[in-house]
Amino acid sequence: xxxxxxxxxxxxxxxxxxxxxxxxxxxxxxxxxxxxxxxxxxxxxxxxxxxxxxxxxxxxxxxxxxxxxxxxxxxxxxxxxxxxxxxxxxxxxxxxxxxxxxxxxxxxxxxxxxxxxxxxxxxxxxxxxxxxxxxxxxxxxxxxxxxxxxxxxxxxxxxxxxxxxxxxxxx
Numbered sequence: 001x002x003x004x005x006x007x008x009x010x011x012x013x014x015x016x017x018x019x020x021x022x023x024x025x026x027x028x029x030x031x032x033x034x035x036x037x038x039x040x041x042x043x044x045x046x047x048x049x050x051x052x053x054x055x056x057x058x059x060x061x062x063x064x065x066x067x068x069x070x071x072x073x074x075x076x077x078x079x080x081x082x083x084x085x086x087x088x089x090x091x092x093x094x095x096x097x098x099x100x101x102x103x104x105x106x107x108x109x110x111x112x113x114x115x116x117x118x119x120x121x122x123x124x125x126x127x128x129x130x131x132x133x134x135x136x137x138x139x140x141x142x143x144x145x146x147x148x149x150x151x152x153x154x155x156x157x158x159x160x161x162x163x164x165x166x167x168x169x170x171x
Contacts, residue, residue: 008074009034014105016113021074028058033105035072036112037082038065038161040100041090041119047137048165049125050158051089054133059110060155062133064146066116067125069157078115089132090125101164108156116161140166 007024012033027034041049049067053060070085072078079097086092096119103114127135138146143162147154154162 007071009071010074012105012113016105024071028110031107031111033111033113035078035081036070036109036114036157037072037078037085038069038114038116038157039067039082039086039097039119040116040161040165041067041086041092041121041125043137044120044122047139048143048162049090049135049137050143051127051131051135052133053155054129054131057131063155063158064153065155065158066161067119071112079117082115082117086119089128091128092119092121092123092125095119095121100168101161103157103160108160110157112157114157114161116164118165140169 008021009024009027010018011020011022011027012035013019014033022032050064051067052064053062055061068085068089070081072081082097083095086095097117100116100118103109105111105113147159151159
């Protein structure tokens with residue numbers, strides 16, 4: 001795959017409508033709105049698989065994040081990007097994704113419109129060690145305790161998505 005800094009991404013307006021295309025590095029440097037996906041992998045017991053981002057990442061290095069995440073590349077749909085990221089980062093293919101939540105493009109999300117998905121599977125993910133420093137399975141209660149004790153160890157997007165996940169589980 002191309003260098004991620006040279007990936008072409010859609011630049012979008014405040015309503016998530018495409019305005020044009022630019023390289024990822026330019027989009028991040030100029031704080032332009034763009035799109036990303038996050039996937040929470042959960043097993044039948046309800047345990048949640050999370051990843052610690054590699055230290056070489058330019059955004060949130062070393063922080064705990066959703067199971068898989070990435071940008072939506074030019075002309076790609078959100079769902080196609082989610083399927084691609086789960087396969088690239090976790091070697092999970094033929095997955096079924098359920099929409100979880102949407103986050104607006106704000107400073108907190110790195111100016112990304114975020115769509116998140118839930119992936120329930122009994123298969124064990126195989127993390128890409130170029131992207132992921134470490135992984136762990138946690139119950140929702142234990143994960144909530146970890147976030148409460150050390151919120152700075154988690155990405156902002158993860159905390160927002162996890163809160164939505166918990167709210168939906170209680171509904």
